[in-house]
Amino acid sequence: MSESPISDLYQDLALAEFYDLAPRPRPDFAYCTTLAANARSVLDLGCGTGVLAAALAAGRQVTAVDPAAAMLRLAQTRADAEAVTWVQADATTLRLGRRFDLIVLTGHSFQVFLTRAAQRAVLATIAAHLAPAGRFVFDTRNPAFAGAKERNRAETEHQITHPVHGPVDAWNISHYDPASGILSFSNSYRITATGETRSASARILYTPREVLEGLIREAGLSVEHWLGNWSGAAFAPRSREIIPVGRLA
Ligand SMILES: C[S@@+](CC[C@H](N)C(=O)[O-])C[C@H]1O[C@@H](n2cnc3c(N)ncnc32)[C@H](O)[C@@H]1O
Structure with a gap:
């Protein structure tokens, strides 16, 4: 079992249903869709509510994996879930006994693995499920990116509209420990109509590129392209993202 506990953000249905309401662009979806063009099979690890998995399923076999029942329940109620x-x-620990043409971990799912052992284990899972000519891609935020990692309520508060609860105030608070690379954060949602607030916290791990490079190599994988964002720019030391695109070594 992973040494990284699953947050209530993903396990609690009342919180998980806010996940797709967050206003964030998803350039990762466009990149992965292009990468999937010649793939007949795709494995989506940490698929969450399954938006990408479902979008990729036209014309290919897609297997989508997540340990959080609430996220999967939302995924399975999508119109295109079947x-x-x-x-x-x-x-x-996943071992499906089959291999895939493309393996993706999007939305920084790689960062939920909080120890080197857990990171090694998920990379071993990628290696165990990649077809000989298959590709993998994932994103992890660059610890050297200059953007703020400490955030408070005033900086992040925004309004969203929940399909059932109506207007909701949403905010997040985060604290980063550079020594461990762990960012602790909480997401909160205050339902305007009732005044009820729902919150949960989680932790994610930031990994320097050189450390990641070693872990990927140890797993028997090799990187063809290091990207610095999902628009396809090459990685630079201060890039926002670290995105390895690779295959079996
Ligand atoms: C930030 S969300 C990303 C979801 C989705 N990939 C996306 O792009 O929106 C992280 C996901 O990782 C999942 N997760 C947490 N622990 C995991 C584990 N041990 N194995 C696989 N997924 C895990 C969470 O349940 C959650 O759905």
């Missing part, structure tokens, strides 16, 4: 094979499992 085309995807949904698996409730931990990506660090």
Whole structure:
């Protein structure tokens, strides 16, 4: 089992249903869709509510994995859910006994693995499920990116509209420990109509590129391109993202 506990942000249905309401661009979806063009099979690890998995399922076999029942429940109620094979499992121990043309971990799912052991385990899962000519891609935020990692309520508060609860005030608070690379954060949602506030916290790990490079190599994988964002720019030391695109070594 993963040494990284699953946050209530993903396990509690009342919180998980806010996940797709967050206003964030998803350039990762466009990149992964292009990468999937010649793939007949795709494995999505840490698929969350399954938006990408479902979008990729037209014309190919997609298996989408997440240990959080609430996220998977939301994924399975999508209109286009039937085309995807949904698996409730931990990506660090998953062994499906088959290989895929493309393996993706989007939305910084790689950062939920909080120890080197857990990171090694998920990379081993990627290696165990990649077809000989298959590709993998994932994103992890660059610890050297200059953007703020400490955030408070005033800086992050914004309004969203929940389909059932109506207007909601949402905010997040985060604290970063550079020594460990762990960012602790909480997401909160205050439902205007009732005044009820729902909150949960989680932790994610930031990994320097040189450390990641070693872990990927140890797992028997090799990187063809290091990207610095999902628009496809090459990685630079201060890039926002670290995005390895690679295959079996
Ligand atoms: C930030 S969300 C990303 C979801 C989705 N990939 C996206 O792009 O929106 C992180 C996801 O990782 C999942 N997760 C947490 N622990 C995991 C584990 N051990 N194995 C696989 N997924 C895990 C969470 O349940 C959550 O759905």
